[in-house]
Every structure is written in structure tokens, then in C-alpha cells.
Amino acid sequence: MDLALRTELAVRGLRAAPPPVRRRAGAGPSDDGHFTLRGGCGATLPLAQDSPFELDDGGRLTRDGVVVEDAMVEPIQRPRFYDLTTADGVRYEAIARLHGTHVLATTVVQTCIRYTQESTRCRFCTIEESLRAGATTQVKFPEQLAEVAAAAVRLDGVRQMVMTTGTSNGADRGAKHLARCVRAVKAAVPDLPIQVQIEPPVELEWIDALHLAGAEAIGIHVESMDPDVRARWTPGKASVPLSRYWQAWERAVAVFGRNRVSTYLLVGLGEDPDALVADAEALIDRGVYPFVVPYRPLVGSLAHADGVPAPDPATLLSVTSRVANALALAGMRGADQGAGCAACGACSALQAAGG
Numbered sequence: 001m002d003l004a005l006r007t008e009l010a011v012r013g014l015r016a017a018p019p020p021v022r023r024r025a026g027a028g029p030s031d032d033g034h035f036t037l038r039g040g041c042g043a044t045l046p047l048a049q050d051s052p053f054e055l056d057d058g059g060r061l062t063r064d065g066v067v068v069e070d071a072m073v074e075p076i077q078r079p080r081f082y083d084l085t086t087a088d089g090v091r092y093e094a095i096a097r098l099h100g101t102h103v104l105a106t107t108v109v110q111t112c113i114r115y116t117q118e119s120t121r122c123r124f125c126t127i128e129e130s131l132r133a134g135a136t137t138q139v140k141f142p143e144q145l146a147e148v149a150a151a152a153v154r155l156d157g158v159r160q161m162v163m164t165t166g167t168s169n170g171a172d173r174g175a176k177h178l179a180r181c182v183r184a185v186k187a188a189v190p191d192l193p194i195q196v197q198i199e200p201p202v203e204l205e206w207i208d209a210l211h212l213a214g215a216e217a218i219g220i221h222v223e224s225m226d227p228d229v230r231a232r233w234t235p236g237k238a239s240v241p242l243s244r245y246w247q248a249w250e251r252a253v254a255v256f257g258r259n260r261v262s263t264y265l266l267v268g269l270g271e272d273p274d275a276l277v278a279d280a281e282a283l284i285d286r287g288v289y290p291f292v293v294p295y296r297p298l299v300g301s302l303a304h305a306d307g308v309p310a311p312d313p314a315t316l317l318s319v320t321s322r323v324a325n326a327l328a329l330a331g332m333r334g335a336d337q338g339a340g341c342a343a344c345g346a347c348s349a350l351q352a353a354g355g
Contacts, residue, residue: 013046042100112166120236142184195340268295268311324353
């Protein structure tokens with residue numbers, strides 16, 4: 001797909017009827033609908049009634065009623081494993097969700113120490129809103145995840161898994177439970193690649209433990225490396241110095257390998273685009289994949305309540321194309337990570353630009 005069109009869709013979204021599979025509220029850009037683009041790659045796009053884009057009766061993408069791409073976008077339908085429940089009556093859908101075309105994603109602990117008060121909460125995050133709505137459970141147990149993962153692979157062709165977690169008070173920052181979950185899923189589905197996502201643990205040995213448990217990749221997400229943006233948008237996480245993130249990334253690259261470590265960088269938080277690209281290039285130099293994603297104003301987040309809009313598509317296009325070029329020069333592709341957000345690529349336009 002043309003990169004300018006892909007970035008505009010990422011920001012403006014589309015009107016979709018019938019709606020695709022989606023996940024309302026949670027730990028990430030998760031209010032979007034999930035679609036398949038031409039070629040089979042996945043895309044998560046905001047569902048917006050004021051978008052100029054929609055699908056006509058033939059499945060063609062139109063802008064203001066004029067066809068811009070022929071038979072290019074298809075809504076991803078409800079997977080079959082959603083219809084199952086565990087022996088104790090928990091819906092599989094409440095334990096893990098389909099993301100993109102073939103990714104199983106779960107938040108193993110749906111609460112976060114940063115979310116307890118507005119002064120520490122990440123302003124774009126809605127991790128606990130799906131819990132409050134009854135759409136998920138607070139803690140996903142290893143045996144539940146193993147059962148759901150096996151069914152998702154068997155029934156719906158899932159090919160990778162992402163496990164994230166809310167940050168805990170412990171020195172492991174949630175890694176202990178993540179490791180248990182990884183081991184259980186690997187025992188049930190040995191060939192399913194898994195990415196784990198976590199804040200820098202106080203004890204960096206937990207990064208090693210996650211790899212030993214069987215995770216193929218890891219995401220340690222900073223969202224922005226600008227100190228003013230961090231203080232404003234991620235005040236709780238900003239209490240962790242950026243130097244600590246660098247230590248965690250370097251340890252992770254040493255353990256997992258180059259291009260098996262990633263971090264989110266959000267476009268639209270007020271950071272200078274040139275500085276954001278420079279930060280991304282510094283990460284690439286160290287073997288860390290900068291997953292460039294537009295900020296999305298999720299319902300239930302503090303930023304949405306404040307009326308902060310999504311970024312300008314032209315800014316997203318510029319940043320995405322420049323970061324993708326730096327990734328290509330370094331020989332780093334998201335698809336090579338095996339599992340995780342960069343490997344899926346649906347929430348970003350980087351893969352459309354060759355990243």
C-alpha cells in the first residue's frame with residue numbers, strides 16, 4: 001500500500017460495517033478495528049464515524065465515496081476460539097485476544113501501579129478500563145493461557161503470541177508471573193514464538209529469566225525519550241531514569257540478540273519529529289527496534305478526556321519513512337523478530353515502508 005495512504009488510515013481510520021474484530025480499552029492502541037490489507041498483512045485502524053474512508057459493498061476502500069484502492073481492505077472476523085470457555089467458566093476471549101491476522105495477545109496482569117492515580121498514570125493508557133467493563137480478568141493464570149494458546153493455534157492458525165503486563169510493585173516488575181506464563185504456553189505449544197513486554201526490572205537478571213523461560217523477543221517500552229514529554233505523558237514511568245532503560249535494552253540485546261528487542265515510540269506527544277527520529281536511530285545503533293506508532297486518543301484515557309487529537313498524518317508519514325530507512329540501512333526488519341508488536345506490524349506503518 002502507498003505509505004502516505006497507510007499513514008493517513010492509521011490516523012483517520014475508517015467507517016466499517018459490519019465491524020471487524022476489535023478490543024475495547026486495554027494496554028496499548030487497542031480500540032482499533034483489525035483488518036487484512038492486500039498481500040495478507042494485518043492493520044489495526046481506528047473505527048471513526050467522521051473518517052473520510054470506508055469500504056463499499058465490494059470491499060473497496062473509498063475516500064469521500066471515490067474508490068482509492070480496489071478490494072484492498074478486509075475486516076478480520078471473529079476467531080473460532082472466542083466461542084470456547086475454560087472448565088471453570090472463563091471465556092477464552094477474556095483471557096487472550098486475536099490481534100491482526102495471526103497474533104494472540106494477552107495482558108497477564110490487568111492492573112498497574114502507575115494507573116492508581118492520575119499523577120502517575122500514562123495519559124494514553126487504558127489498561128484497567130477493560131477490567132472495569134468486565135471484558136477481561138485481572139490475572140491470567142498460566143494453565144489458562146496454555147489452554148487458550150493451544151486452541152487459537154489449532155482453530156485459527158495463530159502463529160505468534162504477545163504477553164504484556166501491568167507494572168507490579170516487585171523488583172521483577174511483573175517478570176516473575178510472565179515467566180510462569182511463558183513456560184506454560186511453551187509446554188503446550190512448543191513452536192509458538194512469544195514476545196514478552198515489561199518495564200525495566202529493578203534486577204536486570206529477570207530479563208535473563210524471561211529468555212530462559214522460552215521467550216523469543218522482548219519489548220521494553222519507553223514511548224518517548226524526551227524528558228519533558230516523559231514527565232508530561234508518562235509521569236510514573238518517568239521516575240525510572242532513561243539511563244535505566246538503556247541498561248535494560250543493552251542487557252536484553254545481549255541476552256535475546258540484536259533486533260529481538262523493541263520499544264514503542266509514539267508520534268503525537270509533542271516531541272520534535274527530528275529529535276524523535278534521532279532517538280530512533282540511536283536505538284537502532286544499539287540493536288533495538290523502535291516501533292513507531294501514532295498516538296491514538298483512546299476513550300477512557302486521560303488524554304482523550306483532555307481532547308488531545310491524534311497526530312497530523314504528514315508528520316507520521318515523515319517520521320515513519322525516515323525511521324524505516326534507518327532500519328533498512330541497519331538490516332533490521334520487524335518481521336525478523338519472530339514474535340511481538342514489530343513482528344506483527346499491524347499498529348504501525350513501518351512495514352509498509354520496508355521496516
